[in-house]
Amino acid sequence: MRRLRKNKRIGYLYAAAVGMLLLSAVTGILLGAAGFTAAELMRALGPLGADSPEAMILRYARLPRVAAGLLCGAALSVSGVVIQGVLANRLASPSVIGVNAGAGLAVTLCSALGVVGGWRLSLAAFLGAFAAVMAVSLGAKKWGASRGTVILMGVAMNSLLGAFSDAVTILSPDISIMRSDFRIGDFSAATYTKLVPAAVVILTALLVLLTLANELDVLALGDDSARGLGLNTGAARTLFLLLAAALAGAAVSVAGLLSFVGLLVPHAVRRIATGEARHLIPLSALFGAGFVTLCDTLSRVILAPYELPVGIIMAFLGAPFFLFILIKGKGGHGRA
Amino acid sequence: MLEVKNLRGGYSGREVLHGVSLEARAGEITAILGPNGCGKSTLLKSLCGIVPAASGQVLLDGQDLLALPQKQIAQKAAYLAQSRQVPDITVGRLVLHGRFPYLSYPRRYREEDRRIARDVMEELDILDLAETPLPRLSGGQQQKAYIAMALAQDTDVILLDEPTTYLDVSYQLQFLRQARELSGSGKHVLMVVHDLSHALETADRAVLMRDGTVAIQGTPEEEYASGALEDVFGVRVVRVQAGGQWHYFTMEK
Numbered sequence: 399m400r401r402l403r404k405n406k407r408i409g410y411l412y413a414a415a416v417g418m419l420l421l422s423a424v425t426g427i428l429l430g431a432a433g434f435t436a437a438e439l440m441r442a443l444g445p446l447g448a449d450s451p452e453a454m455i456l457r458y459a460r461l462p463r464v465a466a467g468l469l470c471g472a473a474l475s476v477s478g479v480v481i482q483g484v485l486a487n488r489l490a491s492p493s494v495i496g497v498n499a500g501a502g503l504a505v506t507l508c509s510a511l512g513v514v515g516g517w518r519l520s521l522a523a524f525l526g527a528f529a530a531v532m533a534v535s536l537g538a539k540k541w542g543a544s545r546g547t548v549i550l551m552g553v554a555m556n557s558l559l560g561a562f563s564d565a566v567t568i569l570s571p572d573i574s575i576m577r578s579d580f581r582i583g584d585f586s587a588a589t590y591t592k593l594v595p596a597a598v599v600i601l602t603a604l605l606v607l608l609t610l611a612n613e614l615d616v617l618a619l620g621d622d623s624a625r626g627l628g629l630n631t632g633a634a635r636t637l638f639l640l641l642a643a644a645l646a647g648a649a650v651s652v653a654g655l656l657s658f659v660g661l662l663v664p665h666a667v668r669r670i671a672t673g674e675a676r677h678l679i680p681l682s683a684l685f686g687a688g689f690v691t692l693c694d695t696l697s698r699v700i701l702a703p704y705e706l707p708v709g710i711i712m713a714f715l716g717a718p719f720f721l722f723i724l725i726k727g728k729g730g731h732g733r734a
Numbered sequence: 735m736l737e738v739k740n741l742r743g744g745y746s747g748r749e750v751l752h753g754v755s756l757e758a759r760a761g762e763i764t765a766i767l768g769p770n771g772c773g774k775s776t777l778l779k780s781l782c783g784i785v786p787a788a789s790g791q792v793l794l795d796g797q798d799l800l801a802l803p804q805k806q807i808a809q810k811a812a813y814l815a816q817s818r819q820v821p822d823i824t825v826g827r828l829v830l831h832g833r834f835p836y837l838s839y840p841r842r843y844r845e846e847d848r849r850i851a852r853d854v855m856e857e858l859d860i861l862d863l864a865e866t867p868l869p870r871l872s873g874g875q876q877q878k879a880y881i882a883m884a885l886a887q888d889t890d891v892i893l894l895d896e897p898t899t900y901l902d903v904s905y906q907l908q909f910l911r912q913a914r915e916l917s918g919s920g921k922h923v924l925m926v927v928h929d930l931s932h933a934l935e936t937a938d939r940a941v942l943m944r945d946g947t948v949a950i951q952g953t954p955e956e957e958y959a960s961g962a963l964e965d966v967f968g969v970r971v972v973r974v975q976a977g978g979q980w981h982y983f984t985m986e987k
Contacts, residue, residue, distance in 0.1 A: 609839070610840075612831065612834060612837075612841045612842075613841070615827065615831060616834055620817075620818060623813070623815050623818060623819070625783070625804060626808060626812065626813030626814075627831065627832070627835055628804050628806075628834060629834070668822055672823070672867070673822025674822075674824065
């Protein structure tokens with residue numbers, strides 16, 4: 399009986415997650431500074447409307463933006479799941495331990511050098527993210543750092559990389575205009591040249607991770623237990639951090655330093671559903687995608703025709719919700 | 735028969751085991767005793783390749799375990815760590831992960847694996863906890879869940895590192911009974927035990943370690959009679975007979 403109840407509950411959660419994702423996509427396409435009705439949308443999609451203003455807005459503003467929200471939300475959430483699992487530390491997330499900052503520095507350097515899209519930008523963001531995550535992970539292992547110390551190392555990594563980014567920004571005035579949006583996280587600069595490589599990376603990494611759920615669970619049992627079960631922990635850890643960095647790097651290359659979502663979504667899913675990776679990964683991807691895209695739509699309509707960076711809306715909505723689930727969550731067994 | 739021959743090893747550059755040789759028989763509990771820091775835990779981890787051995791052999795019925803890949807070792811020897819994470823997964827899932835060594839990428843558990851996991855949980859009387867997340871269980875129940883995972887691994891050798899440490903006394907006794915049942919089913923059970931009286935009363939054989947070597951091995955009676963226990967631990971050991979069994983007590987010299 400209990401098994402049935404639990405499976406049913408998980409089933410509802412998948413339905414809710416998919417529903418939220420679809421809702422966020424549809425509202426994201428329909429709403430904005432220029433409002434669409436469904437009829438206008440249909441016309442724009444038809445053969446006669448291909449060059450209409452609506453079709454242009456749809457193709458070059460709304461669609462890439464919604465796609466960017468969905469992809470980055472999924473990527474950062476799952477990156478958070480993986481980093482938390484590998485470090486066996488629920489306080490970790492891509493923005494907390496400096497992974498986003500590593501990608502951010504790489505992207506800032508790229509813009510200083512005139513690279514604003516394409517595969518080179520994605521690759522640089524990935525390398526920045528990977529360097530940061532490996533530095534924290536190897537440091538933690540080498541010095542046997544406690545969970546708290548790992549977080550502190552991440553904080554230090556964040557300020558160091560942030561300082562480099564700031565220095566680059568100040569020294570190259572051309573890019574300083576976009577800096578504040580980039581630091582808060584924002585989709586207004588989502589273009590296909592950035593989006594296409596990021597989408598390929600994110601979707602590939604997500605698909606690979608879906609096949610590695612058991613490995614992630616076993617790794618989270620601790621090194622000795624995992625090795626006792628025959629897992630090559632060194633290789634597995636490196637592979638997972640590589641995938642986490644690929645996800646975070648790709649997201650940062652599109653949206654800038656969106657923080658919080660990588661911490662919030664995995665925690666929320668753990669609380670309301672389960673910590674088992676086979677559900678945690680897909681549910682975090684779906685909820686993360688929906689949440690970020692909804693926030694982005696809100697950020698466009700709330701002060702229309704002006705826009706707020708999505709990071710601000712996410713913090714306004716996410717922080718109270720996060721506090722709520724921390725306090726009220728499942729059974730209230732509040733463990734870090 | 736598990737034969738360990740001149741095993742040396744330790745952690746990056748620091749040798750902890752200086753040539754350990756011992757025997758453990760199928761169907762018996764072999765207790766590994768010794769003061770803190772003498773290499774008991776390192777020995778268990780080296781037996782199943784978790785800590786790489788520098789030299790020596792671990793022969794299970796003549797086959798050198800350490801020459802095998804980690805995954806195949808895990809099909810022959812299960813290891814229960816002393817300090818364990820408490821991940822937010824259900825008991826059923828944890829036990830199912832005991833079948834992890836038998837699968838190849840992409841690892842998807844088979845009906846056979848689910849059946850084995852279910853049987854083990856039934857055997858340990860935790861089937862009703864299958865859908866409960868680990869963090870909601872008491873220490874004793876978590877311990878049982880981990881033991882079930884080790885059993886689901888279906889190995890000839892079971893290595894237990896201080897399995898009774900965090901348990902209430904009733905759970906400790908219950909666990910020792912289960913350990914006897916395990917060995918009774920023909921497995922080699924090797925366990926590091928801190929509680930000398932538990933070890934001597936439960937084990938068929940005991941291996942007494944000192945400074946990374948084996949001081950003496952034999953039956954509990956032999957160890958007691960040799961006086962080596964008193965030497966190595968620096969305590970007095972006395973025994974009394976009650977209920978048709980020897981009971982061991984320790985006191986300051």
